[in-house]
Amino acid sequence: MRDHGAVTSSTPGPRTPALSAPRLIATDLDGTLLHDDKTVSPRTVAALAAAEEAGIEVFFVTGRPARWMDVVSDHLHGHGLAICGNGAAVVDLHDGPGRHRFVKIRELAVPDALEVVRILRDAAPGTAYAVERTGGLHHEPAYPPLHLDPGETVAPAEKLLSADFEDVADQPVLKLLAYHPELDPDAFLALARAAVGERAAITRSSPSALLEISAREVSKASTLALCCAERGIDPSEVVAFGDMPNDMEMLAWAGRSYAMGNAHPDVLTAATGRTATNNEDGVARVIEEILASR
Template sequence: MTSATDPLPLSTVPRLIATDLDGTLLRDDNSVSDRTVAALAAAEEAGIEVFFVTGRPARWMDVVSDHVHGHGLAICGNGAAVVDLHDGGRLIQVRDLPRSTALDVVQALRDAVPGTSFAVELSTGIHYEPEYPPFHLDPGATVATAEKLLYEEKPEEAAPVLKLLAHHTELTPDGFLTAARVAAGGHASITRSSPTALLEVSGLGVSKASTLALCCAERGISADEVVAFGDMPNDVEMLSWAGTSYAMGNAHPDVVAAASGRTVANNEDGVAVVIEEIIERQRQHR
């Protein structure tokens, strides 16, 4: 029995489900459907851990915090932080972007892609340049140039930089991503998850995939035992790493190419569809 668009046989019994949030687990209105809530609970009951793996910061995780079972952990900031949602989003692990590296990226993009504006996501909150689209969810943000935002008067007291964000008003999203990787890809990991020309810059080698791999290694879980879901370029490495992976029906073409299978769109509960199939297969093989 199957209802996914492109189901795959699972070579091993899954021990962990890793799912992106926006455009994947969440519907377009940022809700988690009753069907998805039930599927997540069924996975945990069956002994399958569920990790939310997202570009969101911990403070924007309230949309799913009630649906984290067991361990309570989530991977935020595209792999820059592992947080405990049972403890108010407390940081468990940080893989920061060194401020000197962030400054190198800022300079490289200012030179190569004029018109780029920046925001700096710290472990304590986000701050941005005057030209950057304002964050209405973060009214307390400092507005200043990226160079000032990244300045360390007392390095030992400076909050870690989780990621740098770069925005352009004229370039296409994929065009901006390509240009930025050419200009600054040697300094840091650069990706995107927004439908606009908004890029996310992390420490070199930091991604959803690399942090998920670390979390799995701590639990003795291999890549073959992971089922992953995603829809945007910042999910590509994770979907390539996981033993079984699904691109959503609404996914970016690069995600479709990276995933080993496809499911239906986020608004059709594509993650829940696959989880239900996994649970059903386990019941049939008992």
């Protein structure tokens, strides 16, 4: 494998890339920009800085909540905005770790969240739930310790979503998480989508059977589209990177997009190209190639 260049395949998916001079790079974090040890390599840091120096905005677009963005807080360079929670929030990270500011919130309505819980309790018995609000995570007793921080409250999902729940009921719900201890992750995703239908958007980014449930119109792609429209940026001017099903809409929306070498097989159908793995700095390789061609 070469030390420089994107090392890309131009035909992993069915789309022909819409080639325009890039104005914005949208990249997922885990399994994409970050190495498996959750670090950003020096090569990637340099590539991100060079892109912004060349006038190309960089957006981090992730399923992570805002409070987990410390991993990239030193690599903001320009505007310092990130799309978190699979599109549920746009946050300004300029003020540093733990001091983020919500710029845009696309919440999951509580009645819709309760209806999803009701449906999945019947369709997939044994599912455990967590509720991600703007102020933190709350989960059921059976929900496993999958996250970087513990839940603030432990109670049944119906209690966590109740209008009088402690002092956080006024905090918008960003997403609902559903975990099943036995089902295959892709099978659980297919089952949940079939059962829930158009009531909510359901995706996954974890290797385990953990589903991420947002308001039905919310995805990485739809929130990125809003941010780009505010800046007068066309989809053909966006280059996107991702590795998991929660990236697929974004990869399909962007004019040029790359599935990582370690990507879920389904992701290849949404992207216009493929790059090296996250541990091989696949994002940096493409950025370097873009800048070299300018």
